[in-house]
Amino acid sequence: MKPASNWQALRTVMQRDLMVVMRRRSDVLNPLLFVLMVVSLFPLAVGPGPDILGRMAAGVIWVAALLSALLGSERLFREDFLDGTLEQLTLQPQPLALLSFAKIMVHWLLSGLPLVILAPLCALLLKLPLEGWLALIATLAVGTPILSAVTAIGAALTVSLGRGGALLSLLLLPLFIPLLIFATGAVEAALVGTDAWPQVLLLAGLSLLTLLLAPFAVAASIRVSVH
Amino acid sequence: MWRWLHPYAKPEVVYHLLGRWLPWVAGAAALILGGGLVWGILFAPADYQQGDSYRIIFIHVPAAMFSMSVYVGLAITALIGRVWQLKMADWALAAIAPVGAVFTFIALFTGAVWGKPMWGTWWEWDARLTSQLILLFLYIGVLALYHAFSDNRTGAKAAGILALVGVINIPIIRYSVEWWNTLHQGATLTVFERPPMANSMLFPLLTCILGFAFLAAALIFHRMRNEILRQELHRPWVKAELGETSKQTEAV
Numbered sequence: 001m002k003p004a005s006n007w008q009a010l011r012t013v014m015q016r017d018l019m020v021v022m023r024r025r026s027d028v029l030n031p032l033l034f035v036l037m038v039v040s041l042f043p044l045a046v047g048p049g050p051d052i053l054g055r056m057a058a059g060v061i062w063v064a065a066l067l068s069a070l071l072g073s074e075r076l077f078r079e080d081f082l083d084g085t086l087e088q089l090t091l092q093p094q095p096l097a098l099l100s101f102a103k104i105m106v107h108w109l110l111s112g113l114p115l116v117i118l119a120p121l122c123a124l125l126l127k128l129p130l131e132g133w134l135a136l137i138a139t140l141a142v143g144t145p146i147l148s149a150v151t152a153i154g155a156a157l158t159v160s161l162g163r164g165g166a167l168l169s170l171l172l173l174p175l176f177i178p179l180l181i182f183a184t185g186a187v188e189a190a191l192v193g194t195d196a197w198p199q200v201l202l203l204a205g206l207s208l209l210t211l212l213l214a215p216f217a218v219a220a221s222i223r224v225s226v227h
Numbered sequence: 228m229w230r231w232l233h234p235y236a237k238p239e240v241v242y243h244l245l246g247r248w249l250p251w252v253a254g255a256a257a258l259i260l261g262g263g264l265v266w267g268i269l270f271a272p273a274d275y276q277q278g279d280s281y282r283i284i285f286i287h288v289p290a291a292m293f294s295m296s297v298y299v300g301l302a303i304t305a306l307i308g309r310v311w312q313l314k315m316a317d318w319a320l321a322a323i324a325p326v327g328a329v330f331t332f333i334a335l336f337t338g339a340v341w342g343k344p345m346w347g348t349w350w351e352w353d354a355r356l357t358s359q360l361i362l363l364f365l366y367i368g369v370l371a372l373y374h375a376f377s378d379n380r381t382g383a384k385a386a387g388i389l390a391l392v393g394v395i396n397i398p399i400i401r402y403s404v405e406w407w408n409t410l411h412q413g414a415t416l417t418v419f420e421r422p423p424m425a426n427s428m429l430f431p432l433l434t435c436i437l438g439f440a441f442l443a444a445a446l447i448f449h450r451m452r453n454e455i456l457r458q459e460l461h462r463p464w465v466k467a468e469l470g471e472t473s474k475q476t477e478a479v
Contacts, residue, residue, distance in 0.1 A: 150392075153388075153389075153392060157372060157385045157388060157389060158372070158375070158385075160376075160381070161375055161376065167371055167372065167375055170364075170367065170368050170371050171368040171371070171372060171389060173364070174361050174364040174365050174368060174393075174396075174400075175392065175393070175396050177361055177400055177403065177404070178396070178399045178400055178403035178404075181403045181404065181406070181407040182403060185406075185407060206399070213395070217388060217391070217392055220309070220388050221385065221388050224381060224384040224385050224388065225381075225385070227381070
């Protein structure tokens, strides 16, 4: 029997993962609800005045996005590790980095993309001035792939431990700092009326670089965790 | 080259080799660092602006310098461990990381102590302070991951991957933080822009930097020896080694 081509393998893994997640939708919904709740906690905590909320909005939304990425990271590899699917993936003739890329993309489709869609609602709740909306959505669109890719590295490293949680945030949050800085910088630039595109483009570049390199790190981590 | 390197893949040989070097390196560290500190603290002239409080520089600057270089060394070790699958490289990872973490902490702590009288604040979200803090977080992450696995070999491999991911990130973090800082506030404070220093201050500082290099090497050698002993505890040569030394101490 001829082995499947790389492209077929990529598609099969993506389809399978999508199907698995769609059978248990709460895994997708819960991190999103988490973001909404964190966002709605802030007006209660710091007061509902539009000046203070508007200035904090981009930062709050981005920090909530980082935390929700950590929350949702368990489902990336945990089930597959427990039922042996991950081990089977390492035995495939196709490069493991490619299959990792498929998993990263599925994770982004189900956690990053909904965040982009949810962004206007969050911006509304936090009274982000209208000038910042486009920049916020743009940074989320190009920045969330970084979240998915880097989270996948951490999740693959800790999957065999059984208690990822706090350790995972310790490993990953420092790596997210550039993302946070560029993303909030872009929104701030838009708010003060200067050009936000340099930061957005920088983020896009970082995003492409991460998507290029991260699958190899994920593949190496899976091999460490499986053995 | 492999023929030459081959014997050093054996833990026993490395253990004894490091044991032979350790007294020299540790002695050099004590001598040079001790001399540099005495020179800097007692004999170098006081600064015309900062008075005597600038003298913390003789600890602060070397620690900050080596906090970064030790991380690079850590990443190179991790790369060696990944590429050639040497278990000694895995152990070296565990030997190196805590040293770097402590150096980073010393740099941050002395910086805060120095900052209080000079700038009037313990902490400023300055670019260099922030990136140093993030470096400390990276070290802690590597250490936490290493210790999270009950099997040290897996832990070292995982921590090695994380160290490599971190080293790719370090330049990005550095530039992003610098850029972030300059966006938010102009140059209200700059951390110690290397002024044209008088030789009477520069030479003790260079001595201290050299001393810190030896100190780092000595600490790493010592930790590496301990790590080898811990990993090889069940081997006959370790038992012989430990039995011998305990007899020696009894005799003394």
